[in-house]
Amino acid sequence: MMSASSRPALVPEEEYVADDWLEDDIGEVQSKKRRRISSGQEARREAIPTPTSRGSASRGMSMKKGHSRQVKMTQLSGMVVLGSRRSGSPLPFTQEEQSSSLSQTPVQHHLQAVAPALPAPIRVRVRVQDNVFLIPIPRSEAETCTVSWLADQAAQRYYQACGLHPHLSLQKEGALLAPQDMILHVLHSNEEVLAEVRSWDLPSLLDRYRKACQSLSVDENRTLSRLCELQDGSPCLSASHLSLQPRCIAPLLRCLKLQACLKELRLPGNRLHDSLMGELIATATTMPSLRILDLSANHITGEGLKQACVALEGQSQTVFPSLEELDLSLNLLGDSISQSLASLVLACPLLATLRLQGCGLSACFLQHHRPLLASALTGTGHLKSVSLPQYSGLSGGGAGFEAHALQLSDSS
Numbered sequence: 001m002m003s004a005s006s007r008p009a010l011v012p013e014e015e016y017v018a019d020d021w022l023e024d025d026i027g028e029v030q031s032k033k034r035r036r037i038s039s040g041q042e043a044r045r046e047a048i049p050t051p052t053s054r055g056s057a058s059r060g061m062s063m064k065k066g067h068s069r070q071v072k073m074t075q076l077s078g079m080v081v082l083g084s085r086r087s088g089s090p091l092p093f094t095q096e097e098q099s100s101s102l103s104q105t106p107v108q109h110h111l112q113a114v115a116p117a118l119p120a121p122i123r124v125r126v127r128v129q130d131n132v133f134l135i136p137i138p139r140s141e142a143e144t145c146t147v148s149w150l151a152d153q154a155a156q157r158y159y160q161a162c163g164l165h166p167h168l169s170l171q172k173e174g175a176l177l178a179p180q181d182m183i184l185h186v187l188h189s190n191e192e193v194l195a196e197v198r199s200w201d202l203p204s205l206l207d208r209y210r211k212a213c214q215s216l217s218v219d220e221n222r223t224l225s226r227l228c229e230l231q232d233g234s235p236c237l238s239a240s241h242l243s244l245q246p247r248c249i250a251p252l253l254r255c256l257k258l259q260a261c262l263k264e265l266r267l268p269g270n271r272l273h274d275s276l277m278g279e280l281i282a283t284a285t286t287m288p289s290l291r292i293l294d295l296s297a298n299h300i301t302g303e304g305l306k307q308a309c310v311a312l313e314g315q316s317q318t319v320f321p322s323l324e325e326l327d328l329s330l331n332l333l334g335d336s337i338s339q340s341l342a343s344l345v346l347a348c349p350l351l352a353t354l355r356l357q358g359c360g361l362s363a364c365f366l367q368h369h370r371p372l373l374a375s376a377l378t379g380t381g382h383l384k385s386v387s388l389p390q391y392s393g394l395s396g397g398g399a400g401f402e403a404h405a406l407q408l409s410d411s412s
Contacts, residue, residue: 124183125192126154128168130314132192133157137183147186148179154195162282163212163254165201170194200258205232212251221248228255235261235289241269246276253279257286266294268327274304281311285319293323296355297330305333305340312347325353329387333359338368342376349380355387 122137135153137145151168159165170177171194177186187193202208205228213220223242231237237259239252249272256262265287272280272295284290312319326348333341333356345351366373377383 120189122184122189124150124187125190126150126170126195127192128154128158128166128195129197131158131161142184143182145183146179147177147181147183150183150193151179151195160215162257163208163215164257164286166195166197167199167201168195169198171196202258205229205255205259208255209251212254216247216251216254218247218251224248224252228252233261236264236266237262238264238266239270240266244270246271246273249276250279253283257283259287260289262287263289263322264292265290266292267298268294268296270298272298272300272304274301274307277304277308278311281308281315281319285315285317288321290320291322292325293320294325294327295331296327300328300331300333302334302337302340304331305337305344309340309343312343318347318349320348320351322350323348324350324382325355326351327355328359329355329357331359333361335360335362335365336368338365338370338373342369342372345376345383346379350382351380352382353385353387354383357387361388 122139122142124135124137126133126135133154135150135157137150147170151170154170155166155168169179172187172191177193203211206225209225209228210220221244224239224244227237227239237256244252249267249270253276256265277300280295284293326344337359345354377386
């Protein structure tokens with residue numbers, strides 16, 4: 001049987017604690033080894049052991065071999081034996097020192113890898129009408145950049161966003177900034193300055209169309225180029241039934257901005273689609289003399305009218321101050337456009353003719369937002385003709401429908 005003082009070579013699972021499994025048993029093994037040598041000399045004098053004693057002796061030897069194997073594991077290269085007093089061996093680290101040295105190594109590597117902090121960027125916000133542009137100033141040129149350079153950068157960004165190239169002067173808190181002044185002498189980083197439009201760079205309509213195509217990364221349409229060349233300065237611009245895609249119409253609308261002489265814009269039979277209704281409103285705000293707008297058969301839906309109304313809400317002035325005739329025929333608008341149509345009509349105080357044939361309207365169209373629609377159709381006092389499709393449900397056909405639309409305020 002095993003003695004009470006002997007300990008097993010393997011640590012029981014319930015006593016195992018993390019990686020603290022290595023025990024200092026060198027001294028115990030050496031003391032036992034001396035005892036075994038002295039007891040071995042006495043064993044030689046005794047008689048041959050019995051089979052029972054042989055069995056117990058063999059078990060004792062296996063236990064001793066287990067201890068010897070554990071001692072050899074502690075002597076592997078890279079292992080430090082606790083309590084070792086060999087000359088020339090390094091002093092062992094404590095567990096706290098080992099953990100602190102391991103934790104400090106990644107931090108030291110991280111500190112070495114971190115690059116020196118870069119200086120904060122220099123940038124200025126420039127407000128041009130309803131747009132604000134954040135313009136960075138290169139540090140390599142910060143000492144030489146002038147207010148004139150900043151105004152040119154803001155003008156270029158405005159052209160990229162709106163298609164118009166303004167000539168700007170900059171102000172800060174009501175004080176005009178001199179073009180030749182250095183930016184760092186009069187402004188701090190992240191400050192906002194106000195840009196006032198002194199004039200617009202308006203070359204010929206053809207040149208503006210070509211620049212708009214370049215800005216939008218669109219190929220020039222030869223038909224539109226010829227049209228811009230022939231109709232530049234004319235009060236009427238017509239691009240009828242050309243089946244133009246939205247990507248072709250976008251540069252045309254952009255180049256027409258600030259065409260103050262334009263009174264008629266006719267674009268029937270194209271594909272304006274809903275996506276360009278916002279661009280159309282932005283262009284119309286720069287054409288105060290526009291009297292006739294023909295958008296019939298342009299694949300516009302009720303969603304397009306909603307987008308137009310969203311663009312109208314962002315305008316501080318009347319969008320169509322002179323518009324007298326609006327043609328939206330042959331666009332699948334549907335019965336749910338009552339509110340959007342009312343907002344559009346209210347933006348045209350001089351509107352006299354509204355065309356809505358072939359727009360997918362039914363008698364339900366007049367029932368949605370009835371008070372608002374009635375107020376819009378009769379409020380200006382200029383609307384004289386509302387062209388709608390024939391409906392058998394209303395007496396008098398189309399004429400009865402128009403009369404009913406114009407008399408909504410009397411029955412509400």
